[in-house]
Amino acid sequence: MTTLTDPPTESFRLSQLIYDTRYRSMTIQVVALIGFVSLFAWLISNTVTNLEALGKDFDFGFLSVRAGYDINQRLVEYSSDSTHFRAAYVGFLNTLLVAFLGCILATIIGVTAGVLRLSKNWLTARLMTIYVESFRNIPVLLWIIAFFAVLSEGTPAPREFRGENPAASMMLNDSMAVTNRGTYIPTPVWEAGSIIVVITFLLSLLGIWAFGRYSKRRQQATGDILPNFWIKLAIFIVPALLMFFIMGRPISLDYPALKGFNFAGGLHIRNSFLALWLALSFYTGSFIAESVRAGILAISKGQTEASYALGMRPSRTMNLVILPQALRVIIPPLISQYLNLTKNSSLAIAVGYMDLRATLGGTTLNITGRELESMLLMMAIYLVISLSISGVMNFYNNSVKLVGR
């Protein structure tokens, strides 16, 4: 907004600071700044006074002190002799783990539900509507607790797997056991030579990428289209499988088995993690489904018709015309859903999953009594996670933005 005023003919008067639009915004800003700074100064001085009265200081030194508590799920080495910093790090990794896996599962569920909700199949579309509406309108905390209750109350205890005629049995060819103490799945055992198989596998991923480029160039030059999907699938599987047998099967699976009163061997996935992961994924999935549906509906029908008029097949129309445009609409809300999922993972406390909030903001805070430092540090970490995710979003948005006039 620009307002044209005559150049001042008289000298500056104090009232101009308020009534003259040239100075007014400056006045407001200075007042706002003074107010803001003094508020902050007031808060800090209060904090200093209160800390002194309590005989506390503001010091992050507690992070290097022995933690003295155990964390039941850890991705890195940790024991109760480790420091509080290490505990916070374990919690941080746990937060990232559940957020990362949650994002993947939520995307799969959300995209499937969103597409099926638009399906011509009346029954499936209704079913998906019920899923979306029921998950969206009920608090995620209730879902987390309910999933946990299903897993811990609705599943058999390990002892029910025992005996001649057990009440419960393992699933998937005796490889997976769902119990009220957690789910046990086979875990790979890496023997000598397995590194070569892994390297081969990574190289074949590189090969897929290279093939994609080659195929695209070839198509642009000649117009021929190779059966991309099958070739890529072959590159994905065959070399690694070949190398696996050449090296003499260096990777084997360690199956869980009943020993004594519990299962041993395999990977033990705790119910707390499973409940949190599933609940967050299904909850966020329902929101993603709505974004996907909205994104597809946002592309006008004329695009589909134009593509059919050009003689494109429905699958190609979807891949080349609809999806690239729909993704531009879908991705921003999708990423903000990822952000929400990450933040909602802090509800892990409800089922006892040891995430950042439960270690740094929970046990560490209670043991050391350092509320101020722990909370500030925790907020800063969450802030960094969120800002990095939204940074990625902004980068993507700028790269796909339609260039307007």
Add this chain to the structure above:
Amino acid sequence: MSDFNFVRTEMLEAKEPPLTERGVVKWVRENLFSGWFNTILTLVSIYVIYLVLSSILPWLVNGIWIADSLTQCREIRDTVNGGEPSACFAVLTARWHQLVFGFFPQDMYWRPILAFILLFVALAPVLYDAAPRKLFYFTAVYPFLMVWLIWGGSVWGPVMVAAGFGVSYLAYKLVAKFSELAATIIALIAPIIWWLFFSGAVAGIIQSVIPISLYAVESKELGGFLISVVVGLAGISLSLPLGVLLALGRQSDMFIVKTMCVGFIEFIRGVPLITLLFTALLLLNYFLPKGVNFDVVIRVIIMVTLFSAAYMAETIRGGLAALPKGQYEAADSLGLDYWQAQRLIIMPQALKISIPSIVGIFIGLFKDTTLVIFIGISEMLGFTNAIRADTAWNGVYWELYIFVGLVFWICCFSMSRYSQWLERKLQTEH
């Protein structure tokens, strides 16, 4: 030509389409079995529906509504229902009042119920055009009435707080004759001075002369659905105006104001609500001068409001960005000042565009009121744990969760339906 010995002279009656091309059969063929993929989808869907219904329906239908404990429920199940799975809804019959009202004194349930009924009266003019406009006066009074009905105590406390607005208006009128600016400043400062130094004393004096009071209920006695409604309602009605201000601040040309708004919004959006609630619980004592103490419910309301206001601001900013520049220019060319333009031209349109997301944030806020369980306020989920801690009901899960889920679902679903209705009503495009 004599080859033709028969020529039809009248038209044939139109035949009905074949059986497979009409009615239910056609619909089923087109919607459920139009191809192999569709058929698979249908069969899978039917299987899923069968699976869910066959496990849940008998359990629901056999539900036992009257029993004293879970053990008794199981006895009834074994004797009357022949051991069939049966829900034990008796826990709801016995304990519904805790889930709904928390520890609110039982003989005073009429207070929250009355507040809840009056809520709809107060909301009527906001939600429906057809409601009499005069009801807006009641809407303005309602917040104070609700606080009084729920927390009780002397009626003069809320009245004196409300009087602060009257003080502000009076001060403005008195000073406006001399200077518009001074009047605005005085109108902002006067009520704060009133609230800080006078309202309590005056309320006390009037109370001693005309005592009207209800039994005072403490915040820790509130709980269940009641606390969700109180926190949700306060958060919803406070976060919208705050969100509008933040959005305008973020859009403004003033660098410092803009930076502060951006910083605030990004900070709040970057941390989980639960950390903010813990801040309110643990850290507020550090930040405030010694001796100053807030009620825990007010702390929660402030945090929830700040949290949704940041999201609201982003939503409204989207609405503002979607408005064509011509609207701003038209407002300028009419000679409207900034606030007039916002009030009359920009905001009505921007808010209309963002209705679905605004209501989405309201719904999110209402669902987030469950998080108060973590700072020691027992809302509905908290009471499901408390009820299970009683030996009589130890082991009851689904009946309680279904009740809580259903209550939230009804509230949130009706909010989203209302927003869709409003959106259709306000639609001006062809």
